[in-house]
Amino acid sequence: MSETKVIDACNTYCPGPLMELITYMKQAEVGDTLELLSTDQGTASDVPEWVNKIGHEMVSSEKIGKIWHIKVRKAK
Amino acid sequence: MRILIVGGGTGGTIIANNLARRLATEIRKHKASITMLSASDRHMYQPGLLYVAFGQMMPDELYRDQASLLETTIDFHVDPVEEFNLDDNRVKTKNGTVYNYDVLVIATGSRIMPRKIPGLEEGSETFYTEESAVSMFKSLRNFEGGKVAIVVGVPHKCPIAPVEITFALHDYFKERGIRDKVEIKYHYPINRIHSIENVAIWAKPQFDEMGIEYETLFNVEEVDVENKIVKSMEGSEYNYDLLISIPEHHGEEVIEKNKLGVDGWIPTDRHQLTMEGHDNVYVVGDTTNLPVSKTGSAAHFEAEIIAENIASIIKIGIPVSEYDGKVYCFIEAGRDKATYANFNYLNPPDLKPANKSMHWFKMSYNQMYWTSVRGLL
Structure with a gap:
């Protein structure tokens, strides 16, 4: 099982959390899990919408304190 | 203190000039030196490419001789780095020259x-x-x-x-x-x-x-x-x-070849702008993996922080500033009006309606850039 790569996209407006996730998803191998950290409320809905449309796998999404922790597995 | 700057784009040039002024006394007394290694003898104003694509600027308007932009105390060489040996504080260039340093700035930029x-x-x-x-x-x-x-x-x-x-x-x-x-x-x-x-x-x-x-x-x-x-x-x-x-975009090939960062983006501390694991290596502009815009503006504001900190470390032993994620971008909204986005890590931009004045300010800045990159603006 590969290690979870953590992407710290807290407190950033440009390029923003979903753009960061797309960047790192391109670098990942199929089966890798990425954990996106974000303080942007919109990320909680933006990421699942993209993940579902493109066909990756949502692993989990939870807010701990002020930070969203969203785990996604690269499926293709 | 030997300061080596690799890359002669916006970030590298502003750092070099800013440091040359801050450390004028130390340089004169041979207590500090600044060397810049670049892949080109020319400096391009990259935002001008947008105007070239619409026939509003000619390509030759985008360039100045790099040496003409630098303070005379900066030792400038057109000789790109091919090998980084960060553990031994040295680099090797295409010509085979080895440069040792005490502080390294990596400002190699990005490519499509x-x-x-x-x-x-x-x-x-x-x-x-x-x-x-x-x-x-x-x-x-x-x-x-x-x-x-x-x-x-x-x-x-x-x-x-x-x-x-x-x-x-x-x-x-x-x-x-x-x-x-x-x-x-x-x-x-x-x-x-x-x-x-x-x-x-x-x-x-x-x-x-x-x-x-x-x-x-x-x-x-x-x-x-x-x-x-x-x-x-x-x-x-x-x-x-x-x-x-x-x-x-990716970072430059030399960064990938030397395994300094995946896809050529170097892992960088978002406030100190040092390379992760290397406190004497600074990274500026597009070369970082920071979650900020890859723009000349970000490179400019980062460069000021880096220069201030390198100078303060030489003078009092510690850094004095942190990068707050500041970016200021002009936004051309057509051929005759513009607005801007000013933001940092914590504060989003508040956009105003585009107007002609901001467009002409941007057109003026296209020329003022050459003052800016000399570290005068």
Whole structure:
């Protein structure tokens, strides 16, 4: 099982959390899990919408304190 | 203290000049030295490429001799670095010269990677190099009508460029009197038309008013050049007559070859701007992996922090400043009006309506840049 790569996209407006996730998803191998950290409320809905449309796998999404922790597995 | 700056773009040049002034006494007393190694003897004002793509600037207007931009105390060599040996504080250049340093600044920038997408290089026009910007203008001049598609790779330099190029296309075809014969469709990777929410909110009604179509969640997977179809990873596709691309970017090849960062982006502390694991190595501008815009503006503000800290470390032993994520971007909203986005890690931009004054300020800044990069502005 590969290690979870953590992407710290807290407190950033440009390029923003979903753009960061797309960047790192391109670098990942199929089966890798990425954990996106974000303080942007919109990320909680933006990421699942993209993940579902493109066909990756949502692993989990939870807010701990002020930070969203969203785990996604690269499926293709 | 031997300061070595690798890269002569916006970030590297501002750091070098800023340090040369802050450390004038130390340099005169031979207690500090500044060396710059660059791949080119010329310095390009990269934002000008957008104007070249629309015939509003000539390529030769974008360049100055790099040596003419530098303080005379800076030891400048056109000799790109090929090997970084960070554990031993030295680099080796293409000519085979070894440079030892006490402080290293990596400012090598980024490059477009259209070849990452099958068909994109041969099937689209872009404007991120002199050659491609001229080619794009020639294509626009020859275009008499049809479907124009704008597609955006991730990550890319100048996040404002996708909306700027779209507004510019609208105005260009309108001025030629063929706007009614042109369908413009903008495609964007995430689920709104710009990564900055306030820019998306600002741009959307203008797209609607201009009759610009848009599709979000569109990440380019492939271009079928023969049939002129661009396809997305999300499963949609679009038939085009002219494809304008903002290609995915990577850091420079030398960074990847030396394994300093995946895809050429160096892991960097977001406040101190030091390379992770190397406190005497600073990273500036596009070269970082920071979640900030890859723009000359970000490089400029980062460069000021880095220069201030290197100088203070030499003078009092500790850094004095932290980068707060500041970026200031002009946004051209067509050929005769503009606005701006000013933001940092904690505060989003608050966009004002575009106006002619801001456009002329931007046109002035296109010349003022040469003062800015000398560290005078």
